[in-house]
Amino acid sequence: MKNVKVGVIGAGRAGMMHIENMLTLNTIELVAVADVLIENVQEKLHEAGIEQTFKDYHELLAVPQIEAVFIFTSTDTHEAICLAAAQAKKHIFCEKPLSMTGQEADSLTVMQSVKENGVRMAIGFNRRLDHQFRTIWEKVEKGEVGEPQIVKITSRDPDLLSHALIQRIGGLIFDFTMHDFDMARYMMHSNVTEVFANGATLIDPTLSEINDIDTLALVLKFENGGFALIDNSRRAVYGYDQRVEVFGSKGMLKAENVSNSTVEHYTSKATLLDKPLPIFNDRYQQAYRQEIIDFVSNLVTGQPFAATPLDVVMAQRVAMAAIASIQTGKAVPVDPKEPIV
Amino acid sequence: MKNVKVGVIGAGRAGMMHIENMLTLNTIELVAVADVLIENVQEKLHEAGIEQTFKDYHELLAVPQIEAVFIFTSTDTHEAICLAAAQAKKHIFCEKPLSMTGQEADSLTVMQSVKENGVRMAIGFNRRLDHQFRTIWEKVEKGEVGEPQIVKITSRDPDLLSHALIQRIGGLIFDFTMHDFDMARYMMHSNVTEVFANGATLIDPTLSEINDIDTLALVLKFENGGFALIDNSRRAVYGYDQRVEVFGSKGMLKAENVSNSTVEHYTSKATLLDKPLPIFNDRYQQAYRQEIIDFVSNLVTGQPFAATPLDVVMAQRVAMAAIASIQTGKAVPVDPKEPIV
Amino acid sequence: MKNVKVGVIGAGRAGMMHIENMLTLNTIELVAVADVLIENVQEKLHEAGIEQTFKDYHELLAVPQIEAVFIFTSTDTHEAICLAAAQAKKHIFCEKPLSMTGQEADSLTVMQSVKENGVRMAIGFNRRLDHQFRTIWEKVEKGEVGEPQIVKITSRDPDLLSHALIQRIGGLIFDFTMHDFDMARYMMHSNVTEVFANGATLIDPTLSEINDIDTLALVLKFENGGFALIDNSRRAVYGYDQRVEVFGSKGMLKAENVSNSTVEHYTSKATLLDKPLPIFNDRYQQAYRQEIIDFVSNLVTGQPFAATPLDVVMAQRVAMAAIASIQTGKAVPVDPKEPIV
C-alpha cells in the first residue's frame, strides 16, 4: 500500500492522541504539524521524528509534498481551515461539526469548495468505525436483518461536563446526540423525515442557566417508514454506555457495551462482571485509530469514506429539528432530500 | 396457609391454562367453574375433581362457600361480571381491561361497586409478576438504582394476529402496548404526564383497513421528570421479545430475554445460543402461575395486590393519549392524578 | 396419550416431591402410595385424591390395576423392592443406585429378574433429562460437534453434608461423582476404559475419619479414544455448580449454570448478575419432572428410557476404579464391555 504524506492541524489533547495513532501506521507519513501553541508539543514531536512544526497552519498548507490534512482544532476554526485546505488542494479529514452555528449553509460552502478544488473530504464520525457498530452496519447492508424497522440507540456519558466546556463545544444535542443522529441514519440506511424530542435536567438543574439539558428521549421517523428511539444521559455511574440495536423484518442485531475483560467472579452474593469501559477514549480507541486508517486507505483506492460532510449536514438538520421539537412539544419535520453540491 | 375457595368464570383456552395452574397449588381450592360452553370442558373438569360446573355464571356466584372468583371471559363481559361478583360479595381477579371502550367511567363504576360491597379486586397484569421484571421492580423499590430517570421497554410479538382477532381484542395499543404502559409506570414508580406516539404499518399494510398499526415508537414523560421509551412490533422472527431497562441516578437494571437453555454451540462460523422463548405462554408461564399465587396469598394476608383496577385506569389514560398523539403529531398530556374511589 | 396407572413406594421428602409432580401430569394416574411411615403423609395424600395408602409396599404391589411403580425409598431397600416389583409384573422406575455395596452382581440380579418377568425398568439419572444437558446430548447424537474428543464436567455442591448423611447415602464418589460418571459416558457416546482420580479433604479434614473426601479431580479415558475431565467440590459458596462441555472434531457445546433471572445490575463498581441456582431441587426441578414424563411416555410407546440399570452398572464400574486409583496413584482400567442380561 502506497504511503500517504499528511499534515496535522491542531495538536491539543485530541490531536496528540490521533498523532500517536498515526505514528504506529505504516500507510501514513506524518510530515508536519501545526498548532497555535506548537511550543507545548514541539519537543515531543521532534523526538517522534516529525521535523516540520508550525504555529500558523497556513505554513503547513504551503508544504508541497503534503497530500492530505487532518484538522483537530476547536470547532470555531473548522470552516476557515477547511476552506484554506481545499484551496491548497489538500484532501481533508475534519472532526464534526463544520461550524459552530450548525447552519447548513456553512457546511455547503465547505462542500462546494472541496468540490471545486478537486479534493476529497472525510468527517470523523468515529462511532461509524467502532468495530461493534461497523459489524452491525455491514450486516444490515448485506440484508441480514431484512428491511430495518426499528433502531434503538442508548448513549450515556459517564459524567457531567463543566458548564464552561459545554459552552465551548455545544450543548447535549449539538455535541453528543449529534453522533446518535448520524448513527441512527447510518443504521437505518434511510434519511430522517421527522423528529420528536423531550428533554430535562434531572441531574444538574443549573444546566438550564446555560440553556442545556442532561437527559433526553427522542423518536425519529425515516423515509423508509421506520423509527429510531434514542435516549441520552450525561451521567451513567457505571461507565460510558453506548449501545445500538437494529430490528428488521428478518431479525435483530444488537451491540452491548464493551468491558475490559471477560472475567466472571462468582461470589456468595452475586456473579460480578467487569463494568463497561469508562470513557470515550477507551471505548472508541480502536475506532479513532480505524478512522485514520479508513481515510488514508480510501484516499488511495478511491473508495467512499465512512463519513463525509453530507453526513454532517443530515445530522445537523435533525439536531435543529430536535431543538424545535423540545420547544414546541410537537414532532418536527426534517427534509430528507440530500443537498446536491 | 389457609386455603381459599374459589370459582372460575370463563374456561376457554386462557381459562383452562389458569385452571391447570390452580390445580397444582395447595393454597387454593377450586370449587366451581362456569362457562357459556361448559359442555366442552365439563368432563375434563370433573376428572380433575371439580364437581360444580355451570353454564351461567350467576349460579356460580350464588355458591356460598366461594370466597373469590377469577374472571377469564372475553373483554366485553368483564364489566358486567365484575359488578355481579362484587354484589355477590366475592373477591375478584379479572384480566385487563375492564371494558371494551377503555372509558375510565366504566372502570370507576367497577371500582365503586367493589368498594361498596367490601370486597377486594386484583387485575391480571401478568408481566408485573414475571420473575425478571419483579426482580427489577423490587430493586428499584429498594433504591438500588437511585431515582429512576429513563425506562426502556421493548415488546415485540412473534407474529401478526388475524384481523378478526384484533377486532375482538382491540388493536396494538389497547391490547398489547397497554401492558407496556403499565410496566413503564410500575418501573418508574411515578405517573405519566405526557405521551408522544408514532406508529406505522411496516409489516402488514392492510392493517390500516381495520385502523390498526404493527409498529410503534413512544416517549412517555412522568411526574418525577423521567422518560420512558417504548417500541413495539407485531413480528419478531426470532421469538417473543420482552425486555425492560431502568436507568437511574445510581445505576441501571435490565432484563434480557429468556431462552430455553444456557447451551452455547461453538462452530466454525459463529457461536450459537438458544433463541428467546417463542410466545407469551412460554415466556410468562411462571408469571401466570405467580399472579394466581399472589392474588390468593395477598387476599389472606391483606397485603396489596401486584395490580389493581387503578392500574388499569392509569394505563388506559396513556393509551387514549397515545392514540390522540398519533392523530395529532403532538405530545398529548395525561392526567397523573389518581382517581379517588 | 393413554394414562398409565402407577404406585409410588417411598413418600419421604424426595418421594413427596415426585408425587407432587405426578399430580400435575395428565398422562399418569397415581393409584396408591406405600411408605413405612405412611401415617405422616396419609392425610395429605387423601386430600390430593389418592385413596389407597399402605405401610407395607407388598400390599401396593398386590394392587392389580397398578402397571408401574416408582421407588423412592432409601438405597438399602432398592434391590429387594425391585425384585419384588418385577415378580409382581410391575414396570419399575428406581432411583440410582440399585444396591449399597455397588456390587455389579446385585444390579445384574435385578436386571435378570426384570427380564424374566417381562417388565421394563428405568433409572432416575435425573441429569440426563435436564434441559441443558439433554440439548447437548441430542446435538452430539446428531453429529453437530463431530466425533466427541473431550468432555468436561464440573459438579460442585453448595455445601458439606453431615457425616451421618454421608454414611447413609455413600461418600462423594458413590453418591455424587456417580452422576458425573454417567454424564461423561452419556455425552461421549462411548464406554470408559480407564480412570485416574486424585482426591483430598480441602474443606473438612475430619471427613477422613469416615474415609471420605470433599475435592476430587479425575481423568477418564473412553473406547473412542476421547477423554473426560471431572472436578468435584462439596462446597461452592456461589451455589450449585453444574456444567458440562463436549468438544469434538466439528465444534464445542457447553452449558453454563442456570440462574433465577436474566437481570443485569450495572453499578459504579461492577455489573452484577444473579447467582447460579442454589441447590439440586431448584436446578433440576424441570429434570425431576421430565424423568417422570419420559418414563411414562416411553413405557406407552415402547421407546427406550433415558437411563436403565445398565447405565448404573457402567457408572459403578468407573466409581470402583476411581476409588482404586486414589489408593494406588495409577490409572485403573475399566471394562468397557456391557453385560448381556
Add this chain to the structure above:
Amino acid sequence: MKNVKVGVIGAGRAGMMHIENMLTLNTIELVAVADVLIENVQEKLHEAGIEQTFKDYHELLAVPQIEAVFIFTSTDTHEAICLAAAQAKKHIFCEKPLSMTGQEADSLTVMQSVKENGVRMAIGFNRRLDHQFRTIWEKVEKGEVGEPQIVKITSRDPDLLSHALIQRIGGLIFDFTMHDFDMARYMMHSNVTEVFANGATLIDPTLSEINDIDTLALVLKFENGGFALIDNSRRAVYGYDQRVEVFGSKGMLKAENVSNSTVEHYTSKATLLDKPLPIFNDRYQQAYRQEIIDFVSNLVTGQPFAATPLDVVMAQRVAMAAIASIQTGKAVPVDPKEPIV
C-alpha cells in the same frame, strides 16, 4: 518515566511483531537489531528509524549504551545468547524455553550467569500478562476467592502444526502445554507436587511417527493440596480456545474466550455471537505488548517481573513428569522445592 535503551536479537516473524510494539512505546528506545538474516529486514528497520543493524548478535551486545536485550531467536540459540548477554552486562528478556533439551541444568547455568553478572532477566510467558488472566491472578492474590482449590485450564489451538515445525519447536507438551503448566502454578499460587497425564492422537494419527500427540488431559496436584485440570487439543474449529478458571473457598473466577465484538444476531434459527478470536497473535496481541511494557517498567522501578527463569524451571519439571506419566500410566511426583541460585 525514564526511557530504557534496548537491542533486539532475532527479527523473524515474532521478532518483527515485538519490534512494531516497541516502536509505539515511549518508555523504550530501540537502538539496534541483530539477526542472522538482517538483510531481509534492514530497509524496514532503517525506515522505522533504527540505525544500527547487525548480522552477528555479538556486535549488538558490544554497543555500550544498550541496557537490555530482547531475545526472539529460535530456541536452540537461547542458552548461548543469554549467557553472552549476561556477560555483556545487559538485562535480558527471553522467550521460553531456555534450552531445547528442557534440562534444568541448562536453565540453572543461565540463572547463575545472570546473577553473577548483576543483571536481571525476564521470561516471555505472555499469557501471564493477558488482561483476563492477569485480572484473575490479581484477584486471587488479593484473596478474593479465598484459598484456591481447583484450577481449570483449557488450551486448544485452532489447527495442527506441520510435523516439520513441531520438530523444530518441540511437541505438544514442551511447546504448548508448557504455558498451561506455568498458568496453573501462577493461578494456584503454589508449586506442583504431582502430575498425571494421558494423551492421544485423535486428529492426526501420523503424529505418532514423530512421537507427538494432539489431545491431552492432565491432573496436577499442588503443595497447597489443590488440583489443576488441563485439557489440550491441536484443532478447535471455532478458533483459539484459551480459558482459565480458579475455584476457591470463597468463590470462583473464570475467563471465557475473547471475541471480536459484542454483536448479537437474533435470527429465526438461533442467536449468533462472534466466534472466539482465531489465533494466538490476535488473542494475545495486548499481552505481547504488555510483556514489553512490564519488562521495561519493572527494570526501571526494580519491581519483580511477571515471569522469570525460575518459572521456566518449574514448568519444565512438570513437563518432564507429564511425559513420564504418559509412558507409565501413573501419577509422577514433581519436586516443588524451588532451586536457589
